[in-house]
Amino acid sequence: MGTRSAEAAARVETALDAMLSYFGDPLALLDEAIAADPGWTHPRTLKAGLLLTMGEHGPSLQARDLLDEVEGMGAGSIARERAHFKAARCAAEGDWDRACALWDAILVEWPRDVAALLFAHLFDFYRGDALNLKRRPQRVLPHWSRAMPLYGYVLGMHAFGLEESGHYAEAEDTGRAALGVNPRDPWAVHAVTHVFEMEGRHRDGAHWLESRRADWAVDNGFSYHNWFHAALFAMESMDTAAALAIFDAQHAPxxxxxxxxxxxxxxxxxxxxxxxxxxxxxxxxxxxxxxxxxxxxxxxxxxxxxxxxxxxxxxxxxxxxxxxxxxxxxxxxxxxxxxxxxxxxxxxxxxxxxxxxxxxxxxxxxxxxxxxxxxxxxxxxxxxxxxxxxxxxxxxxxxxxxxxxxxxxxxxxxxxxxxxxxxxxxxxxxxxxxx
Incomplete structure (x- = not known):
């Protein structure tokens, strides 16, 4: 890392966990890292990348301002952090294809850079690139192990890529394995939920979400999307009243x-x-x-x-x-x-x-x-x-x-x-x- 501040480094590590889990506020944590070491560019780059994953014009303008700051500061002294800046700049300019290629180049050299994996994974989703939703996590998984922090989240991304590629049984096994490492991973819950949807197991899917509700529905930034799946399961059962109730309680606000x-x-x-x-x-x-x-x-x-x-x-x-x-x-x-x-x-x-x-x-x-x-x-x-x-x-x-x-x-x-x-x-x- 391009900082000597243990506090700034710790804030970034905590922010990465929040980015992957959707628990907590990673933007605020990155602001704390910036405050702890104002000269360290990487927290600004990560914040820009996170804002870009919202897929909206307003946050993209905030990301561009942050990247302009980073550029004015010299884009960082560490090669990995400079590479992140280049990828984020491409994404901010609207070349999502090139940005994913640059994040993947980071993973070639630093396969445990989980921020590069997360950003590329989300933009694979936004671009409809099911092949790389599956292959990108596959390419880095051999460098990870259960003993490493954040490993479960990488498995969760892999599970979703497998599901979107039609490998439903393997996706379910991988998603459940991810939850065995970290039960409070809404993305892994989501990946298994998709398997239930695609296999027509709507009753099992509804039970799955309800049985794990404490792990994904309480104070979580991703809960709205798992509630969307709960509404889909209700409609598959033709329980439109239940689906409407989910909308009123979870989506309307x-x-x-x-x-x-x-x-x-x-x-x-x-x-x-x-x-x-x-x-x-x-x-x-x-x-x-x-x-x-x-x-x-x-x-x-x-x-x-x-x-x-x-x-x-x-x-x-x-x-x-x-x-x-x-x-x-x-x-x-x-x-x-x-x-x-x-x-x-x-x-x-x-x-x-x-x-x-x-x-x-x-x-x-x-x-x-x-x-x-x-x-x-x-x-x-x-x-x-x-x-x-x-x-x-x-x-x-x-x-x-x-x-x-x-x-x-x-x-x-x-x-x-x-x-x-x-x-x-x-x-x-x-x-x-x-x-």
Whole structure:
């Protein structure tokens, strides 16, 4: 480390634990490290990297200011810390692909640099890079052991990468092993939760989250997302009342970050597809979404959810205005940089057009547009579970368009894992009743 201050070093170590566990305030801890050694650049670089992982324009500006400070101070005297600065600078400029390559270069030389692993892992997720979600932790794990602090978190990241790559049994085993090292790892709880979702074990998943609730739901910065999964399990059982109660208690109050608003929007949209009147809740939620650049146009995945919130509020004039602003921002995403430009043009904007067709009642066009983009939608990030919203909306549009064969064709994808769930039966009944 580029400091002689034991206090500053200790604060950074504690901040790393908080970054990985979502318990505590890592930004405040990094501020304490800066105060303990104002001349040490690395805490500022780490703080910038952490702000960038929020995936929003506002925090990215704070990150740029911090990186400007670091640059003015000489970017640090330690090679590893200078390498972190270069990676964070690339991420701040919107080249997330290059940033991940630079964080990986750090891991080649320093495979136990857990901050480099965490930042790259999160941006792999945002970029929809399932291959590196799996492989990046695999490449460093042989350098770790159970005796080392933070080892369980590395296993938890590995488990999630395995799940997103379709290795469900191995992902569950790895996630459970991570929790054997550290039971209070919400990311590992989350990885196993994803396995239950993908394998159609919705009752087991609901029990899993409830049984470990004390480990992930109390004063934890990641709890909103595990509550999202609890709502998905409820909807798979067609218990829309339980899902709505989760939204009201957990998602409606948590709207400060785009990551939180994404989950709240996704829960409400799924409930809307199931015939639940959630327009008033959407009306409250949409006010947290910014549809104008530079906030819009920063990350296509967020932009699509902002559009869904405005559509769900059922205000035609507002919906059209928001759609025009979002389309302009996504078509020329100046605030997001090169990676988001690609994600917007290839995935985000075509999906936004399909959702607007849906909102206007152009059901056949909506179904066709969703079907055309859905198989490459991993290219703008999110998990398999999150992107399932595209399939559900496609089926709803196809039914409304009188395209029962298309709806059935897509529904069959659920059969290997979820043929007998109440949600699948609901869609079968809807298709049958309409056709």
């Amino acid at each position: 948590a709207t400060d970050m785009a990551l939180q608003r994404v989950d709240g929007t996704a829960v409400l949209w799924r409930l809307k597809l199931l015939g639940v009147d959630v327009a008033q809740r959407f009306d409250a939620l949409r006010r947290g979404w910014q549809t104008q650049a530079p906030d819009a146009g920063f990350y296509a995945f967020n932009d699509l959810h902002a559009l869904m919130a405005h559509i769900g509020a059922a205000d035609p004039a507002d919906m059209e205005e928001a759609a025009d602003a979002l389309a302009a921002a996504m078509d020329r995403p100046g605030s997001g940089g090169s990676t988001n430009l690609r994600m917007s043009s290839e995935v985000g904007l075509p999906l936004a057009r399909a959702f607007m067709d849906y909102a206007r009642g152009n059901w056949a066009a909506a179904a066709d547009g969703l079907f055309a983009v859905r198989d490459r939608a991993h290219g703008f990030g999110g998990s398999h579970a999150q992107r399932d919203i595209l399939t559900l909306t496609l089926m709803d549009a196809a039914i409304r368009a009188g395209q029962g064969a298309l709806a059935t064709h897509v529904l069959h994808e659920r059969f290997p894992a979820k043929a007998r769930t109440p949600l699948t039966e609901y869609w079968q009944e809807r298709i049958g009743a309409a056709h």
